[in-house]
């Protein structure tokens with residue numbers, strides 16, 4: 001039987017957007033439970049898991065329901081169960097975050113060896129790459 005899936009999330013949450021991207025890619029029917037517009041959903045998470053960090057996938061299968069936190073685990077689960085051999089788009093994985101981290105480190109190291117105003121540009125680039133590395137899925141998502 002196909003489990004009933006619900007996603008605890010909020011608009012503007014970068015990690016939630018990775019999961020939503022996977023859900024769209026796999027064309028799955030998933031109820032969204034916005035914890036910001038419906039505080040009851042946040043309270044349900046706090047009661048069950050001790051915090052209201054999202055995304056959390058609720059998987060209801062017959063009489064049992066379980067909660068799965070962590071975007072990477074959720075994406076892995078969705079493709080393992082419903083992927084039919086498909087692979088998640090890069091933006092739905094940790095890859096952009098890892099690439100952003102490496103880029104930030106490279107720019108920082110370069111800023112140590114290059115003098116003059118270029119150093120400031122490199123440092124700014126490193127700070128930008130580092131602080132924005134988890135947001136790509138949010139920025140690039142299709143609108144509407």
Ligand SMILES: N[C@@H](CCC(=O)N[C@@H](CS)C(=O)NCC(=O)O)C(=O)O
Pocket residue numbers: 012013014015016051052053054055069070071072
């Ligand atoms: N490692 C987690 C990170 C989730 C996360 O940081 N979510 C943010 C929103 S994008 C959040 O809920 N922060 C509030 C909190 O941690 O209580 C994942 O990949 O799902």
